[in-house]
Amino acid sequence: MATPSASSHEKENPLESMMSRFDGAAQILGLDPETYSVLKNPAKQVIVSLPVTMDNGKVKVFEGYRVIHSTVLGPSKGGIRFDMGVNLDEVKALAAWMTWKCAVVDIPYGGAKGGITCDPRAMSKGEIERLTRSYTLSMADIFGPDKDIPAPDMGTSAIEMAWLMDEFSKTKGQTTLAVVTGKPLVLGGSLGRTEATGRGIMVSTFAAMQKLRMNPNKATCAVQGFGNVGSNTAKLLDERGIKIVCISDISGAYWNENGIDIKDAILYRDENNGSLEGYGNADKMDSADDLLTCKAGILVPAAKEDVITLANASKIQARLIVEGANGPTNSKADEIINEKGITVVPDILANAGGVTVSYFEWVQNRLGMRWPLERVNRRSDRIMKEAFDHVYKISKEYQVPLRTAAYIVAIDKVAQTYKLRGVY
């Protein structure tokens, strides 16, 4: 077992991880120093104190953030995270990743991210609602359909987006659906948005398997995380014949070499307070982290950042990693992964299906229309496949891994647009 000091050495702040990849790609592109320094720094950082009356009558003050990394390509876009690990550096990294992500899939948005340091699992629904409304009120001048458009992320879902939309609308005196995406269907949400990130990961996985000549009918896969992204990815891959041999959540990792019936696991989770604890149709592994190094051809880390590190990279058995989470592989592990010949479909490409369908939701809200599911899926599948093919082509052209290629595509697009818009 790693000692605390060894493991902290192997861990990496997500901002450092993001910057190291940005620096690498900027160098390959020959980005000029002025544009480099503009894209390196977030355009705006907002920190707010949020007093909330808790159910016991006492007031607790939470810290909330919104970082707008860039508005070069359009209004900024990005989720809101409720988690105890939320801090400014994390939000800054996540905001920049949104800029690169939107650029890779070529949707007209800049990048932002928000978060509140809190433990939503330890809060009542009423407390979470008051916290969400308080945050929205504090950010009323930041958010806007043409300015900055939030969405769900870790620890948030459609209900928080409904409260956010309602609170924002009250401050403006008019219902403003397009201020936030990932809303419930009856409140202007889009069909297909909940599954969209998982669906994009599925499309990327199949595109990568094709390049690697992996047979989907013989492929095995491990999915880390069983929240919205992980469980939908596992379900969509399972439905298409890929054997899911391992799944995990904070309660542990569950292994079944004959394949786990994902619909059954989702049902179990939903009836068990959102947790896989006690799941009987698979064997519980010694540690949740064992999933990362288990015997599976495809690994989908879909939980959180900084999980593939120097401590475990050399033990990974998968040939293909498809990053469902933002920043799951830290930059220190890149070299080992590349030396081992593992193909990585990077986060800013693989998980961009979510923001793509967010964009469709925003378009539908502005048009006052609702698209059928078939149209949403067809369009997002096409965008994901085209983005994959483009990044793949650039990776061959520059002889670099897919991650570097995705950053090259993104930085080049943002830098060119920035120059066209003009600097004074």
Ligand code: GLU
């Ligand atoms: N939170 C998601 C992400 O990291 C979605 C963001 C959005 O839809 O704006 O990509």
